[in-house]
Amino acid sequence: MTIQPGLTGSIFFLSITGSSMTEAILVVLIIVPFFAALACLLIRSTACRACIVIATAAMLAVSSLLLQGPLAPDAGLRWAGLIDPLITGCDFLLLAVMFYLGCRYRHPLIVLLTAGQLGLFVRLEFFVFAKDRGHALFQVDVLSLTLVRVVCLVGGLICLHAIPYMQAHEQHQNPARSRQPQFFALLLLFLGAMNGLVLTNHLAHFYFFFELTTLCSFLLIGHDRSKEAMDNALTALWMNGLGGLLLLFAIQGLYGQSAMLDMTGLAAATAGNQAALLPLSLLLLAAFTKSAQLPWQRWLLGAMVAPTPTSALLHSSTMVKAGVYLALRFAPAFAHTLLAQGLMLAGGFTFLAAAALAIGQRNAKKVLAYSTISNLGLIFACAGIGTPAAVAAAMLLILFHAVSKGLLFLCVGTAEQQVHSRDIEVLRGLCARMPLTGMIAVLAVLTLIVPPFGMLLGKWLVFEAGADHLVFYLMLVLGSSFTLLYWVRLAGTLLASGQVEGFKPERQPLLSRFPLVALACGAVVLALGAPILYGRLLPGGQTWSAGRGGVLTTAVGSFPLDVLFAVAALLGLLALFGVSRAMAGRKAFPYLAGANTRLPDHFVGPMNRPVRAMVENSYLAPFFGEERWTLWVNLAAAGFLLVMLGGALWQ
Amino acid sequence: MVFMIPVVLKNLFGRCATRPYPQSPRQLFAGSRGQLINDAGKCILCGTCARSCPSQCLTVSRKEGLWQYEPFACVFCGVCVEACPAGSLSQLGQWRPAVRERERVVLKVEVKSEKSGVRSEA
């Protein structure tokens, strides 16, 4: 590989020191954010901080695009001697910090869980793990590449968006001393941790990054230091701490089975090994806590109190994906077992139940949170189905979901700063008040529910892959319909307004607008590039013939992308024409039973007074309210988890 | 729901209750209060009809010899017909046809003379 001029300095530096290009990029992806974070923390100038964030985001974006797999089998090996002790050391530091936090906030559960982790980790590190670790430290395959690019591209854009957002946020909150340095340090640190998490091939290192994201999440949720924020941050910490403990147990069990910590190797080696199913199920439980699957959804819902960039970055597009990443990574190990069936059902149930609960929500961020939980459930179910088609579908869902959901969070965040509320009813008619943000939000919703956009493609794959499992198929049918319902309602509410006089985008900082527009374009371009993506993501199987003439064909069905895109493009052109004609034509007032006044939405009420006609959506709290259902849904979800565990033990 | 099925099926195969009005109008019953007409030959321009009319759609001017009628104000109650001492007013067994423009009937009456004329003004 040749070095292109104009690349960032560190790549240049590393490449001339003799490392291979790929390894250099790996270092950039993982190490540079840590240093950038440190810089953010130390330099308190706002402008400098913005420059650091922009530069880091750009560097990560370029690096992630340059990264190519697969790696040599000994990739990173020569640094093993350096990296391994470093990470082990950091691990102890991390656990110590968490232990301290538990003590400081007098949270016995956190203290207990951290102490457990500490003890177990010491035991594993000093008495169990063999010193010889002769396997690749990193892995770059389709799965980790997908996630790295999501983290760096979507995550980078979210970081950019955070710069003006936090400025306004602090103006609103008005703290005694700016906490922005910590905030951006944590965001950047998190990007590095997340890159490490998906790129490492070492299970113990994975554990470190896993815990590091937990800590970042805790600190970011608690950023505002309000009582509510701290409570929810602590909830997140103990739930994810439990996940960490479970993960350690799983590592211990897996190591006991095959005496290695090579993740890809383990996944292959434990396939068909009945005894490995129990540690694998613990691993899945850890993944469930990380991805906030039912019944662990509480921490993610609570995390919505955090500033919106946090929610966008950690709690929708990247960190929660760590759980599904883990499940997908180990999917070959438990394929075609009762455990896999249990995982499929548990995931399917989460998909269904979280979608149903989202219907009853009138807090926009909570709808997004439930939708995230729901989609992650679907991805887990894909890991449970385990066929190549399902795994490919899972990757597609991760990708498209990250882009669209991150975008939606940014839209809600942008709007929130104008209307100072997350209530859907207050956001009603956003498209009239903030045309650009509003229309981008509607577009983001459409990319989630309408063909030919990617989410639906992924869902189609899941439908076809899951049709053999009837209970799961029914969950899928119901869940998809519920999903459609709350999305369309949200988009319709944003659109609801009269009297739109032309399309005049609102004024907003460039750094707010750029991520919105870029992600919106990304969502559309990704959908356009779907056939190419399939070619990359799908394993070359016998039953697959991707992209033949623009029609994606499986053994049991076909998805005519070419036709759908042609129709969509034609429609787009017609729409431009039609809408401009309609805007030029006469405007009408809505039908208000013949009692209109001169104001578009007022009617003549009793005593001849003008009354504003208003609509509030039906949220049907008695049917879909979380107060009523959370307990039952959690019990059912726990039941499904028990079924999953039972499946593991039975075999 | 089942109770209604025989009824609708009977309707389906039976004769329908509507007719294409105005192509085929129904014959009015005897004694229906239809279009109001004034026989100019019998009218004596006494003005009783105008005084009795509840909707005040009739004006009688003895000086000019005019009997005027506003069909759009008329409520077809038939009070004037009953009040008329000369028996010149009557109601036809058919309704006024629908028209597009407002009409006013002005009747030139020459008392104790056979000459008369009808003209309509828009």
Added chain:
Amino acid sequence: MQTTALALAVLGAALLLGGLLSGLDRRLTARLQSRQGPPFTQPFFDVIKLLAKERMVTNPWQAFSPLATLSAAACALLLFAWQGDLLVILFVHMAGGVFLVLGAMASPSPYSQIAGQRELWQMLCCETLLFVMAGALYLTTGSFRVSGAAALGEPLLYRLPLLFAAFLLALTVKMRKSPFDLAGCHHAHQELVRGVFTEYVGPHLGLLEIAHWLEVVLYLAICSLFWATGPWGMILLPLTAFLAVIVLDNVSARLTWRWMLGWGWGAAFVLSAVNLFWLKG
């Protein structure tokens, strides 16, 4: 080129069929109510008149929605004609519904917004039942392609009787007939006036009317899958279903959407699920 011509021909035929079915519906409904009713071709005249009228909107999105709904319906029909994947057909059809709701909710009129939400409940009813039907099609024929039904050799109805009953419910909902004309019925005598169509006039309303014809044709086409062994079954079964829905419209009052979701859809979903398990089991 040939494909385009063929596609246009299919759409033209569907349009003609849809309009005539609408005419038949109006005529038959009138006769069931002891009225004379309009000529069979009246729907065409109505739509032509609408298309020639002035464009007026309360929100620009309303200019886009009918187009999107219409193209989704047309696209779904074409996919059906080309024996496509039933799941994809349903997804595309669903997208039409999405735009209909968005159009209705975009207007500031409370009637149309409430109706938009009711339409969502109706979509929930229809789509779930049809997706279960797609699953049943897969279980019976091993493929999601609609061509599978014809290749089966015996009527699908023999294996999916309960699902057919559920399908009739979905058809009633889709045709906007009593007892489920909740989110917009053919005449405006409803508490929500004309529901999702309340705020549409002129050409936009005309396009929605055409989209509705195409959707009904699509549903009847899906209905024909239940007896896809020969042309007679494929014509007579949908026609019978169509007539049954019209008779049902005339012998029942409108129910509420709570009833539709609770009893109607609940029962239909259970029926179709039972049918599905029975197929597997």
Added chain:
Amino acid sequence: MAGTILPFGPQHPVLPEPLHLNLQIEDEIVVSATPAFGYVHRGLEKLADIRDFRQMIQVVERVCGICSMIHALTYCQGLEELMGIEPTPRARFLRVIWSELHRLHSHLLWLGLFADAMGFESLFMQLWKVRERIMDINEATAGNRVILSVNVIGGVRRDLDSGQTAWILSELAEVEKGFSAMSRTILHDYTVQKRTRGKGALSRSQAMELGCVGPMLRASGVSQDMRLLGYAAYGELEFAPVVEQDGDCYARCRVRFAELGQSIGLIRQAIAKLPAGDTSVPVKGRPPAGEVVARAEQPRGECLYYIKANGGKFLDRLRIRTPTFANIPALTVMLPGIELADVPVVLLSIDPCISCTER
């Protein structure tokens, strides 16, 4: 947030007449309902200043398009009482016949509208088809279909010969057959029951407190009927008010449906007992100074006329209290708590006659 606020009327397709309701809704359940009046106020009572007391008969007939006959009847009875005139016996019986024909066509019209309010179009058409025969009888006997204009002070303007009475009886038999064929649908159909039972229920005490009249009151278990006063020839005919206990829309529907049969029975009795003689007594002079209150039972309930005369050609004061006006306050109690879809049903269940109310 104030929830959903919906203008229900004045020009709403479900409403036969322009009532306006300010509905506040949450999840499609009505939270509160505020009625507003005045959209079709025409000032008919004030016309008494410029129309003499005879011309006012035709004016009060136009207070309401549906119960016009009984408006004129109440007005004439009031003036007759004031002027000390006794209408002829034949006139009194003829007044009963036309009154009951009016009640029949009004109730059939209402049943049709009620069916339409719950989206039962074919039932609506069927009932109106039956109603056409009553309209034919009206036209053949009085000359007009709706506004009969038969009442004069001192009697009636038209007479029925024996051929006509026989024809009326045969037509009524057809009408009875027609609506009896609907009875199982109206009273026992599942969908109709779903939409009417338990909707807008008023207890006996609530109905009394809110001042309901007519079928509304009778459906809540109060046996009140102005015909029991014995005006016209009602004192000489046998009947008992139809009373139901539940007080919901279904009960109101049952009351009105049963009253169809009752009206036919009354007409048959009146025709059987129809005495010979003149149809009216000649009336000379003007009403003397004084005031009088006249009451009669309209299809919708008690109608009250207050008449004050000063001895001149024009009345001093005419005040009409119509049954719908008395029934509307009940709406504010009946509507909260029901679904939006049931608003038209409950609204129609009071048989609103807004033109009456606003005069």
